[in-house]
Amino acid sequence: MAEYKVNKTVKEINERIRKGKAVVVNAEEMVAIVRKEGKVKAAREIDVVTTGTFSPMCSSGLLFNIGQQPPVMKVSKLWLNNVPCYSGIAAVDAYLGATEPSEDDPLNKVHPGRFAYGGGHVMEDLLRGKAVHLRAEAYGTDCYPRKNLDKDVTLADLPNAVMLNPRNCYQNYNAAVNLTSRTIYTYMGPLKANSSNVNFATAGQLSPLFNDPFYRTIGMGTRIFLGGGIGYVIGEGTQHVQKPKRNERGLPENPSGTLMLKGDFKKMNPRYVRGQSLVGYGASLAVGVGIPIPILNEEMAWFTGVSDADITMPVKDYGYDYPNGIPRELTRASFEELRSGEVTVNGKKTSTVPVTSYSMSLEVADTLKEWIEKGEFLLTEKVEDIPSF
Template sequence: MPKTIQEINAKIKAGKAVVLDAEEMVQAVRDMGVKQAAEKVDVVTTGTFSPMCSSGMLFNFGQEPPTIKASSVSLNSIPAYGGLAAVDAYLGATELPKDDPLNKVYPGQFKYGGGHVIEDLVAGKAVRLKAKGYGTDCYPRRELEKQVTLADLPYAQLLNPRNGYQSYNVAVNLGGKIIYTYMGPIKAKLRNANYATAGCLSPLFNDPLFKTIGLGTKIFLGGGVGWVLGAGTQHNPAPKRTERGIPLSAAGTLMVRGDMKGMQARYLRGVSFVGYGCSLAVGLGIPIPILNEEMAFYTSVSDDDIPMPVKDYSHDYPQGVPRVLKHVTYAELKAGSIEVDGKQVPTVPLTSWVRSKEIAQTLKQWIQGGQFTLTEAQELLPAG
């Protein structure tokens, strides 16, 4: 018997909803079958905690007399985009100081960037705000410098153009020298294979054809409540897929936002990649309503069901060559090594499985406690 989100919310409010995390749902369907699981389970929670470069903070730092129209803004020497209204700005997670050597001189040094500023603010730390303006009759001030905390900012939203990638590359290096990438350092001659995603816990693997996720979907974001705004940049709705709907290459993405004042630094961590730069590790969790047998089937996806494309980052990736060396399952990656060109290659996760599970469990507890209800998407993501 199909359910509605309204019926599921009524059960949540009454404390009667059956909620499992995505890993638990795999076992539930194995034990009782899709039909019975669809009848018994109301919500499946997902989670991932991984570097997500296309992230940032949209903020307003407020006026004080004399007023300013800021054309350049920085926080702890990290430039923010000031080409908005007078005291509005956007800080990107991968932004570095203007004088940063981008690891060319000292490739091993730690980098502080936009993602670290976001973490510091959410952790309650003060950062140095600098703003400059060109001066107008209505905004005469030309310079402003002060310490600010997150509480001092009238408005601070995490606004991420691309999060939650539905599948991503496994990075290897067939070349003769180490390469420094956003997937971390990839050693020469197949000495490591770096990968990202949370496997069966990952949000878009549990709704692979975007049957329930879209504009207005309420989510766990950075330890607080967030919202899906729609498809993220580089959203690719129609790649080749398995019979379960799992893509064979990078596919769906999400644009998300949430109030930073309700978030936690545990789920927003600045990241520094040797030889590449900075990013932000983001905690993201999405509840999947079990409306019917189809959604019960999709949410029973296991690590063995998820193929991941292996690519050579020494040649194929920078040259834009669409070659895939092979596909391996997430279960193989998680086991610690994969075979490439007849060689056993150690695997290195960029996504924290432990933290991803923690997010899925936290979201489960919120729903079970009646603190978090589901929303119906007003516009579903493009599915091809």
């Protein structure tokens, strides 16, 4: 068991939050504090560091219930604004995936794969109070005789609506280039021919899992900012890499950890839940996620002092290598370099393009900071670890 010069508990920090005495800073501010004061003094002075990210998170969706009306039905197929939902759950429960495209998307009919509207847009429409068209079919049973349902609904009409995201908040990711002679369209955005742009994701020093790389404080039960409301971590996400290769600071060097998240969709804010159309790839959803990191000791102060210069990302070719499953790394670039607007790939100076909004990520972190300072948001202790070794 490590011995620390500073030892705090979540309970003690929450008591300071209740009394309005907690010292809360965002992850960007913590970088300068640790550099100036050192990790021990920073740990004594700071109680909570807030993180944030706002980025396309394709593995997101909405678990909802449409309620019953006489005669009752057991839904077998369901659409919202002609976007198919999965209905093999229970009588009137369904799941809407953020990347599911509308079946009658006019853009898709002209340019296959270039979806203009999908599940993420339906989610944003519902949050904005818009009516969406619900269409449902059933085969009919003795206890559930209705076979068709056709009506407009709003979010208020749905008895239950839960954002349930299988994989969010990637801990590091690839930066993407295209070495072929034609423009390609990917989930990382359009990549011009001959390595003319490098697209990159994550919020760098603001990103939640860079600030707690070994999940010391993040785990099942951690209360978070999700989509402008309150959500929870419910475990590791799909594609979670348990034992990534790490640098000397403990940061993973490749795409690694992920989180599974849930939250009350009805209490979210459409500013932080935005449907997106990624040209040539499909629909997605940009989600705002903020996670508070309690500074329990100097180790956590050190972790949350991570800067963009400390974080490096692999630059990979999405023209040939990625689609063919070749894990070749062309070079590495620090997040600081990527944010500068230009990096060198294969000896060529190449423009960089962020997929994640740093300004919105900072807004998420600052909003969460404000909630905590006002005593409106208390921290929770994890009830189960997320594997990292």
